[in-house]
Amino acid sequence: MAEAGRKYNFKIVLLGEGCVGKTSLVLRYVENKFNDKHVTTLQASFLNKKLNVGGKRVNLAIWDTAGQERFHALGPIYYRDSNGAILVYDITDEDSFQKVKNWVRELRRMLGQDVCLCIVGNKTDLEKDRHVPVDEAEAYAGSVNAKHYHTSAKLNRGIEELFLDLSKGMMEKSESTLGRHHSGTGGRSGVVVVDDEQQSARKSGGCCG
Amino acid sequence: MTADNISSLPKEYKQHKIFILEQPLDPKFKKQCSQEGKDYHKLLPSHASLTEFKEFLQSLPQCTKVLEKLDQGIQLFNSNYMILTDYLNDAVTRLTNLCEEGIKDCLHKLDHKLTSDIKFKDILTAAVESYVMGGVHQKVFRVLCQHHLEEDKHLSAKICQQVCDVTPQDLKVSPDFICPLPNAVRAMLELENLTTPLEKLTCLKSVIDNITAGITNHVAQKKTLHLAISTEEPCLTSDDLIPLLVSVIAQASMESPSSCQHLHSNISYMENFTLASTTKDRDELSYCLVTFRAAVQFIASSDFSENSRKKQNGVKKLTMAKQSMSVSDGDASSKNGISSPGHVLSSKRDSPVTISHSTTPPPTIPSGRQDRQRSRVSKVLQESSAISSPEQEGSEMKSIFGGKHSVPILVNEGRPQTQTPVQLGDFLSALQDDLCDQTFGKQA
Numbered sequence: 001m002a003e004a005g006r007k008y009n010f011k012i013v014l015l016g017e018g019c020v021g022k023t024s025l026v027l028r029y030v031e032n033k034f035n036d037k038h039v040t041t042l043q044a045s046f047l048n049k050k051l052n053v054g055g056k057r058v059n060l061a062i063w064d065t066a067g068q069e070r071f072h073a074l075g076p077i078y079y080r081d082s083n084g085a086i087l088v089y090d091i092t093d094e095d096s097f098q099k100v101k102n103w104v105r106e107l108r109r110m111l112g113q114d115v116c117l118c119i120v121g122n123k124t125d126l127e128k129d130r131h132v133p134v135d136e137a138e139a140y141a142g143s144v145n146a147k148h149y150h151t152s153a154k155l156n157r158g159i160e161e162l163f164l165d166l167s168k169g170m171m172e173k174s175e176s177t178l179g180r181h182h183s184g185t186g187g188r189s190g191v192v193v194v195d196d197e198q199q200s201a202r203k204s205g206g207c208c209g
Numbered sequence: 210m211t212a213d214n215i216s217s218l219p220k221e222y223k224q225h226k227i228f229i230l231e232q233p234l235d236p237k238f239k240k241q242c243s244q245e246g247k248d249y250h251k252l253l254p255s256h257a258s259l260t261e262f263k264e265f266l267q268s269l270p271q272c273t274k275v276l277e278k279l280d281q282g283i284q285l286f287n288s289n290y291m292i293l294t295d296y297l298n299d300a301v302t303r304l305t306n307l308c309e310e311g312i313k314d315c316l317h318k319l320d321h322k323l324t325s326d327i328k329f330k331d332i333l334t335a336a337v338e339s340y341v342m343g344g345v346h347q348k349v350f351r352v353l354c355q356h357h358l359e360e361d362k363h364l365s366a367k368i369c370q371q372v373c374d375v376t377p378q379d380l381k382v383s384p385d386f387i388c389p390l391p392n393a394v395r396a397m398l399e400l401e402n403l404t405t406p407l408e409k410l411t412c413l414k415s416v417i418d419n420i421t422a423g424i425t426n427h428v429a430q431k432k433t434l435h436l437a438i439s440t441e442e443p444c445l446t447s448d449d450l451i452p453l454l455v456s457v458i459a460q461a462s463m464e465s466p467s468s469c470q471h472l473h474s475n476i477s478y479m480e481n482f483t484l485a486s487t488t489k490d491r492d493e494l495s496y497c498l499v500t501f502r503a504a505v506q507f508i509a510s511s512d513f514s515e516n517s518r519k520k521q522n523g524v525k526k527l528t529m530a531k532q533s534m535s536v537s538d539g540d541a542s543s544k545n546g547i548s549s550p551g552h553v554l555s556s557k558r559d560s561p562v563t564i565s566h567s568t569t570p571p572p573t574i575p576s577g578r579q580d581r582q583r584s585r586v587s588k589v590l591q592e593s594s595a596i597s598s599p600e601q602e603g604s605e606m607k608s609i610f611g612g613k614h615s616v617p618i619l620v621n622e623g624r625p626q627t628q629t630p631v632q633l634g635d636f637l638s639a640l641q642d643d644l645c646d647q648t649f650g651k652q653a
Contacts, residue, residue: 018448023444043444043445044444045446045450061496064446066446066448070511071447071448071451073510074451077499078499
């Protein structure tokens with residue numbers, strides 16, 4: 001297969017406390033570029049997004065995890081095998097930032113350096129109520145080898161950039177780890193690279209090869 | 210299009226002509242598309258059953274030899290191989306090799322034009338895998354059940370004793386999403402009877418799809434009835450999906466206790482024995498499995514004894530729980546309806562200050578004690594008939610429920626239909642008894 005026909009499949013988990021806006025973040029991202037029929041969908045816990053990054057097709061499977069404290073112990077079930085994690089906090093809520101720190105620690109312990117981490121300060125539209133200093137958040141992100149972003153799901157700020165950067169990061173990571181994991185039937189390798197996508201073979205798609 | 214994409218294009222302006230053809234120019238390809246297409250295009254790799262896959266494989270005359278070889282492999286595995294639970298990986302590797310070999314042989318035998326179609330390949334992969342897993346299912350699943358015996362026993366006992374009458378309210382599901390989900394429960398009941406991991410995964414997906422669909426309908430209905438929804442655009446997130454799934458598992462266990470007998474074994478079976486790497490992690494199936502696992506783990510690790518104790522303490526609580534299962538709308542108001550009459554009536558005598566709380570004016574100067582009593586009873590009855598109005602809505606919901614149950618896919622079609630009126634009857638009588646009891650009790 002030609003390099004351009006390659007398709008990356010990445011799994012991204014969204015982690016963060018209950019009301020930090022994880023769901024609105026991902027809905028804003030996925031729906032804005034989707035047609036109208038998707039908007040009516042209630043289901044927001046698993047969403048797909050297809051991208052084209054530098055001529056390479058990328059499929060993002062975005063898993064929204066449960067944010068309530070009582071489900072915290074279920075985290076590992078969700079983030080297992082993920083290529084990227086988006087850790088969301090609310091810039092007006094110091095406590096949610098502490099939760100992010102806990103998640104980072106846990107993810108690094110369980111998944112090591114193979115996972116791309118993005119720390120996201122959401123709700124920048126409420127800048128005047130900010131309780132998490134920008135410097136502190138960015139310094140922390142740097143210290144754990146994660147990237148830091150500011151977003152506002154309400155105003156659609158910074159979200160596109162976040163997912164694009166994360167995709168690029170995951171692509172780089174998968175290039176470097178693909179060699180190591182190349183053969184693997186037991187246990188999933190870092191990324192699933194599929195030659196072509198299923199949907200292209202709808203009616204006449206398969207015939208042009 | 211991303212900015213990257215644009216910048217990767219050549220800088221200088223060049224004109225291109227692109228032809229898009231409806232049909233391939235080469236007649237050979239044309240023939241392939243039209244003739245072979247109908248054989249497999251209707252099959253979906255993630256939705257077909259074992260028998261459909263078997264029929265599909267048997268419909269390929271070139272593959273007869275391959276199937277014979279597969280049968281031999283399956284037979285060998287069943288008779289000579291001993292599965293050790295500590296070395297499950299070895300069993301998985303053997304079966305994967307068997308599948309891969311089978312797929313390779315099939316592709317080798319088949320027409321190149323056909324096998325170059327990705328969709329065909331996907332279906333073939335899923336079909337061979339289903340064929341193999343269908344053949345070894347009994348042996349493999351028995352070993353897994355043995356391995357998870359204690360866990361499964363413990364869990365199913367817990368579900369049947371503590372979780373079965375836990376309501377979505379108890380599980381703190383958002384009030385917008387509390388509605389009966391009969392289709393999801395019905396899909397859940399199927400899980401135990403299915404054979405291949407792929408079928409079971411598809412079943413889980415259909416459980417979750419049915420939850421989503423049920424709730425989508427419910428929310429839409431609420432919107433058309435202009436009933437209050439707490440948020441403008443409610444979304445179903447994992448925070449609600451997990452407890453909803455827990456309640457579906459619980460309801461399924463009430464219908465048939467055997468449906469929750471091997472939950473851990475089933476999870477392990479689906480996790481380990483989904484062999485074809487293409488379907489393994491790519492799509493929603495794995496998300497459904499993970500959510501299911503999360504729900505099962507939530508059941509296993511949470512303490513529901515508090516809930517069930519509360520239930521046993523009062524019949525009233527139980528009837529309310531039943532009501533909330535059947536009555537989707539206005540549950541909060543009906544709860545108030547139940548608790549307020551008694552409260553108001555009892556307090557009326559003790560302290561005149563609280564009279565202002567009662568909305569219906571007390572009967573004008575009741576003469577004797579008996580009269581007072583009578584008027585109170587009539588008032589309670591009035592109130593109780595007022596409560597039953599949301600209940601009627603509930604029965605409307607149930608009629609949809611019944612209608613859906615008459616869809617012929619169902620195996621145990623009759624049961625829920627007979628159950629419905631019984632439940633309603635129970636509820637109504639319990640409700641009325643309950644209210645009267647309460648008032649008289651307070652008076653004595």
